[in-house]
Amino acid sequence: xxxxxxxxxxxxxxxxxxxxxxxxxxxxxxxxxxxxxxxxxxxxxxxxxxxxxxxxxxxxxxxxxxxxxxxxxxxxxxxxxxxxxxxxxxxxxxxx
Numbered sequence: 878x879x880x881x882x883x884x885x886x887x888x889x890x891x892x893x894x895x896x897x898x899x900x901x902x903x904x905x906x907x908x909x910x911x912x913x914x915x916x917x918x919x920x921x922x923x924x925x926x927x928x929x930x931x932x933x934x935x936x937x938x939x940x941x942x943x944x945x946x947x948x949x950x951x952x953x954x955x956x957x958x959x960x961x962x963x964x965x966x967x968x969x970x971x972x973x
Contacts, residue, residue: 883941884948891949895920899957915972922968924950 902909911918928947931940955966 879938880941884945887942887945888949889950891924891946895950895953896941905968912972916969917972918969919954919967921951921966924948924954925968947954 909970910927924947926947927950931943931947951966958965958967969973
């Protein structure tokens with residue numbers, strides 16, 4: 878029960894933190910993005926990274942929290958892409 882609570886609460890906090898941060902930044906006209914060697918790194922990349930680290934490298938409740946954060950991050954990115962009518966999850970894309 879502890880692990881389920883940790884995953885669900887971490888995923889929910891992650892989802893709403895990304896949602897509110899995005900709304901806050903959009904209201905201020907900020908367009909923040911990470912660009913590495915001509916590639917735009919989307920926040921879903923970090924969600925997948927946290928999910929992987931949580932599953933592979935950590936244990937106990939820390940693993941559940943990290944996995945929950947990754948799931949919430951991916952969940953938010955998927956919903957925002959559906960609203961923008963874009964296909965699937967995007968982790969990296971090459972800038973033009």
